[in-house]
Amino acid sequence: MDKTMELEIFRYRPEQDSEPTFQTYEVPFHTEWVILDAVNYIKDEIDGTLSYRWSCRMGVCGSCGMMVNGVPKLTCAAFLKDYTGKIRIEPLEGFPVERDLIFSMDDFIAKLKSVKPWIIRKEGEDKPLEEGEYLQTPRQLVEYQQYTMCINCMLCYAACPVYAHDNTFLGPAAIALGQRYNMDSRDQGRDQRQEAIASHEGIWQCTFVGECSAVCPKDVDPAGAIQRAKVASTIDYFKELLLPWGKKS
Amino acid sequence: MVRELTSVGVAGYSVFLLYLVYRLGQGSEAYDAAIGLIMSPASIALHLIALVLALYHTVTWFNVTPKVIVIHLGEERVPAFMIAGAHYAGWLAVSMIVAWAVLGT
Amino acid sequence: MAKSNEPIPWSLFSAGGMLSAILLPILIVITGILVPFGFAPLESLGFDRVHAAVSGNLLVKLILFGFIFLSFFHWAHRFRFALVDMGLRKIKGLIGFACYGSALAGTVITAALLWRI
Numbered sequence A: 001m002d003k004t005m006e007l008e009i010f011r012y013r014p015e016q017d018s019e020p021t022f023q024t025y026e027v028p029f030h031t032e033w034v035i036l037d038a039v040n041y042i043k044d045e046i047d048g049t050l051s052y053r054w055s056c057r058m059g060v061c062g063s064c065g066m067m068v069n070g071v072p073k074l075t076c077a078a079f080l081k082d083y084t085g086k087i088r089i090e091p092l093e094g095f096p097v098e099r100d101l102i103f104s105m106d107d108f109i110a111k112l113k114s115v116k117p118w119i120i121r122k123e124g125e126d127k128p129l130e131e132g133e134y135l136q137t138p139r140q141l142v143e144y145q146q147y148t149m150c151i152n153c154m155l156c157y158a159a160c161p162v163y164a165h166d167n168t169f170l171g172p173a174a175i176a177l178g179q180r181y182n183m184d185s186r187d188q189g190r191d192q193r194q195e196a197i198a199s200h201e202g203i204w205q206c207t208f209v210g211e212c213s214a215v216c217p218k219d220v221d222p223a224g225a226i227q228r229a230k231v232a233s234t235i236d237y238f239k240e241l242l243l244p245w246g247k248k249s
Numbered sequence B: 001m002v003r004e005l006t007s008v009g010v011a012g013y014s015v016f017l018l019y020l021v022y023r024l025g026q027g028s029e030a031y032d033a034a035i036g037l038i039m040s041p042a043s044i045a046l047h048l049i050a051l052v053l054a055l056y057h058t059v060t061w062f063n064v065t066p067k068v069i070v071i072h073l074g075e076e077r078v079p080a081f082m083i084a085g086a087h088y089a090g091w092l093a094v095s096m097i098v099a100w101a102v103l104g105t
Numbered sequence C: 001m002a003k004s005n006e007p008i009p010w011s012l013f014s015a016g017g018m019l020s021a022i023l024l025p026i027l028i029v030i031t032g033i034l035v036p037f038g039f040a041p042l043e044s045l046g047f048d049r050v051h052a053a054v055s056g057n058l059l060v061k062l063i064l065f066g067f068i069f070l071s072f073f074h075w076a077h078r079f080r081f082a083l084v085d086m087g088l089r090k091i092k093g094l095i096g097f098a099c100y101g102s103a104l105a106g107t108v109i110t111a112a113l114l115w116r117i
């Protein structure tokens, strides 16, 4: 063990700590190590009481998000070699901390549910199973494909200044996932989703700061999804205003 | 927050235009006195500040257009630089037309 | 979750943002650089020429009106959110009222003044 690095980690154990504290650990340095490897090393070799979430170690499960020097990162995709000095690790910002680096995801899950992220068919337009699947062309797939890449890692929420101020905001990933279904040619549920998306708590809170898209590890571009939803909702709004006799579904 | 601040330049210049409109309605003497103000160093300084804000606004505005305007040609998405680039090209063309229309030559 | 009327201010904000992104720099260059530094004569902005162009010309008036009032609403919307994000969340309603109210007042004044010419 020649070279080492220091990690300063946020600790909070509700049964013994009244306030969160920081604890510094020294870990060996390996060029191929990501921050998650260093945290795992601490858990296995130094201090088994440290709590955090992780699973896949390859950027697909979305559970290892933490603030690294104040920036939301997937710790399994952030290399030690890209940092110098002490690395500060904290739970993702904007969520209530439960223990150490573990925070409550309830708010995000509730928001995700509110945009109904599944394919909705109009009443009576459901195909019976034996008629097979709903077909789609590659051209129709590209309309929403980018949004399917979301791994629910919540980095975008941790980066969003609007959510930080006011957590009634529906938030980047939930809106992007609503759009993922809205733009799916097999889906007919847009009107239902608009109740959450086009509300005060939805897209209209967003001021297009763009931080969500900057931190997203999957290039989902939630900021773009939100702006496109604003355009579409504005068109709806004026259509309804100008054509009160127009088709209401 | 700089992006937010540019809106002050945007509205500020329109207040100036509004003032000129007001003077225009008062006749030639009043208007010519008002337009003469643009030759003063104070006005030039304000204009330069406004220009920095305006250009910042223009660049930040055009650079995010590809996020809002998504065009697919077949299965390929038109790349961001082409959508932003089209805005910059249009901007140059319109600017020349405006300069020609306002200045007359 | 209430259905929102935000599409109205947002579309005014966006239209104003696009118009000023395109037109504002050249206008500033004209009145702040080209004319004061003598690249173009002051007479091109003089009363005779400008008055002839505006007075009785509905199209020119509409263009001026559109540009001015939309930039007011562009400002109002941005400023409103800037203030709210700076932590004045509690008086959100008042801020909205003050910002859009001033933009609306500016719009009415613009229309009235242009009408007179």
Ligand code: SF4
Pocket: A149, A150, A151, A152, A153, A154, A155, A156, A157, A172, A173, A176, A212, A215, A216, A217, A218, A219, A220, A221, A222
């Ligand atoms: S949009 Fe990106 S940053 Fe947000 S949860 Fe999905 S993958 Fe993570």
Ligand code: FES
Pocket: A054, A055, A056, A057, A058, A059, A060, A061, A062, A063, A064, A065, A074, A075, A076, A077
């Ligand atoms: S551990 Fe699964 S995304 Fe990092």
